[in-house]
Amino acid sequence: MPMSPASQADQAPSGARASGNIVGRAAALPSIDPGVLLGHFRRFWFVWLGALCVALPTFSSVARISWSTEQGAHGPIVLATGIWLVMLLWDDARASARPGNITIAVLWQVAMLVLYILSRVTGILEIEGFVMYGALVATLYAFIGGTSLRIMWFPLVYFLFLFPPPDQMVWAVTQPLKLGISAGVVNLLDIFGYPVGRSGVTIQVDRYELLVAAACAGLNSLISLSAIGLFYVYIRHNANWRYALLLMVAIVPVAVLANFMRVLLLVLITYYFGDAAAQGFLHNFAGVTMFAVAVLGIFGVDALASPLRERLGRGAAA
DSSP, rough: OOOOOOOHHHHOOHEEEEEEEEGGGGTTTOOOOHHHHHHHHHHHHHHHHHHHHHHHHHHHHHIIIIIITTTTTTHHHHHHHHHHHHHHTTHHHTTOOOOOOOOHHHHHHHHHHHHHHHHHHHHHHHHHHHHHHHHHHHHHHHHHHHHHHHHHHHHHGGHHHHHHOHHHHHHHHHHHHHHHHHHHHHHHHTTTOOOOEEEETEEEEEEEEOOOOOGGGTTTHHHHHHHHHHHEEEEEEHHHHHHHHHHHHHHHHHHHHHHHHHHHHHHHHHHHHOHHHHHHHHHHHHHHHHHHHHHHHHHHHHHTTTTHHHHHHHHHOO
16 A cells, blocks of 8 residues: 655654553644545545445444444444544554555455355344454455554454444343343342332332343443443553453443443332333433443542552553
8 A cells, every 4th residue: 555655753663652641642633644545545446436335335224223222322432433543543553554465355355245245135234244344454454454453453443343243142141131130129129128029031010010121231331331441441541451451341340230220220210100201211311321320430440440550550660
């Protein structure tokens, strides 16, 4: 891929600038020359036209089917912040760009396109999104090579949150979460003398029945919080991978606890105000509130664990 001459700043070791707190680099976004990009697109117009023909139908389906629901509402946020991260890393990636191995690129591309065609024919959006993205990354590899892809590894992984997870994974994860949250809520309310009972994931309170669905079982919040948590960890602590991994693990209990509180709140709303109140505006309000509490919980865990972060940082420096 033809590249414009790099400045002295571009020729500095990428690791020296990529390490450390990335927040300090956010104020100096790279200047991307539109003329260079336009010249590149004119030279390889057939490649990018093919990429658009593959990407646009899938992104249209994902936006219509997934991003418009509670499960995929984080998609537009991930897209915007991911593009911002790519811009932050653009200078480092441009300085290291070399054409990738054409054999690897072609084999990778062919495999992804075959899977893409199969997923389009069968209508399996969960597979279609990921293999479409794999084909785009293969195209990118052909132009800029593996070194530049490694520099941009985080946004490339982060963009995976744009696509809905497979239904089998959703069921496997949500079923035990639904059972555990339902049992926990019923046991807690029973201690305080509320007339509650449970049959599987159905909670009986007074004369009402509530079904603990996947949306209330934690997976939606777990995926959204994982995306937001990954972004927060990378921006704040990308140089300390051990602490970043620890903070990511903490997201799981935070998400489960937030959804436990959501179900508990909905059961109490149903008991005191009726089923219509719980299934209307207050249902959505409880979901938004608990998600905000969970995000604040991640920030709180980070603040409480600051002594551990400093200790790990000193150990890494030593």
